[in-house]
Amino acid sequence: MFVTTEPLAAYDKLVSDGEIRVDPNQLKAITLLQELHSELELYSQQMGQTGWRARLGFRDRKRPVPKGIYMWGGVGRGKTMLMDLFYDHTSVSERKHVHFHAFMQEVHRRLHAFREAQKSGKVAESSDPIKALAKVIVDQAWLLCFDEFHVTDIGDAMILGRLFEALFEMGVVVVTTSNRHPNDLYKDGLQRERFLPFIDMINEKMQVIHLDSDTDYRLQRLREMDAYLTPISSETTEKLNDDFHALSIGAEPRKRTLDVNGRVIEVEKASEGVGFTTFSAMCEQPLGAGDYLAIADAFHTIILDGIPRLGPQNRDYAKRFVTLIDALYDHKTKLICAAEAPPTELYTQGDGAFEFERTVSRLLEMQSPEYMALPHGSKDT
Secondary structure: OOOOOOOHHHHHHHHHHOOOOOHHHHHHHHHHHHHHHHHHHHHHHHHHHHHHHHHOOOOOOOOOOOEEEEEEEOOOOOHHHHHHOOOOOOOOOOOOEHHHHHHHHHHHHHHHHHHHHHOOOOOOOOHHHHHHHHHHHHHHHOEEEEEOOOOOOOHHHHHHHHHHHHHHHHOOOOEEEEEEHHHHHHHHOOOHHHHHHHHHHHHHHHOOOOOOOOHHHHHHHHHHHOEEEEEOOOHHHHHHHHHHHHHHHOOOOOOEEEEEOEEEEEEEEEEEEEEEEEEEHOOOOOHHHHHHHHHHHHEEEEEEEEEEEHHHHHHHHHHHHHHHHHHHHHHOOOEEEEOOHHHOOOOOOOHHHHHHHHHHHHHHHOOOHHHHHOOOOOOOO
């Protein structure tokens, strides 16, 4: 098997293998990522385990901190694929790849624990929790790669400026994807004027790249797929895996964990805004409307395997399935699935059969080209 250690070479291989087509904007981005990769090979010598003094300030630093990269653009442009190529082929061992929402949830948990320790006298009240947290983060990784950088919460907005100032001071390099230009982050948010210095910092410390294109590669591939496969078999499962690979545009799949009101929901594998899961994981577990809304919001496409025939014997599963489909439909989340029977034959007997008729209608509509072309997001946005 061919093995490559360079992001640009890995991109070229995807092109030569026919996995993707050359896109001028992607090529520009991967070229900058390749340049950063080369810079980090030298920079890592002072940020590695033997270069801890360099983390404490600029005084003894021989090399300036390389600029990170901020890639933004619409769905289906390959942002996550490019970042994954960089992450998977960088020589930096002290690195971390995380969804930005999950990162901020962890930040809030750690800050809460720190303040509780201050109240109990375990930590001095004069200690700065933001600087302490930054040191913990840098001790684990100084190359941070974030998926879907966005800010909608005032709590996040108030923390980010000080936290990233401390991280950048310690020599951290950030690579991230986002649907928005940095200047549009937290747009129209409360007390946004207090957030503006953070935007200035992002523009100063990172190269901002717009992955603009007339081509939505995700939509192109969705239109070529059978959205509803039946009956369930090893062949349909294999087909769903192929669909996941095609929609993730070559990006590395990873397990995705969602924190919903303190409870953890796991999606078996995820990449490029696509989640692969099963009926059992989604509907045979005690999940509710809030969980499904979080899933629908987190993914523009869900691939769902193993939908059984439904009836009185599994009425609770059927009710959860109805709620799941409602959440996906309301968010215009695309659904590719495999089921034991066509939508009209999934639930024909039992006291929930009448209610299920709306779900049948939605399952049929969700297979249409018109639905596939709708932008992902709630009907209220």
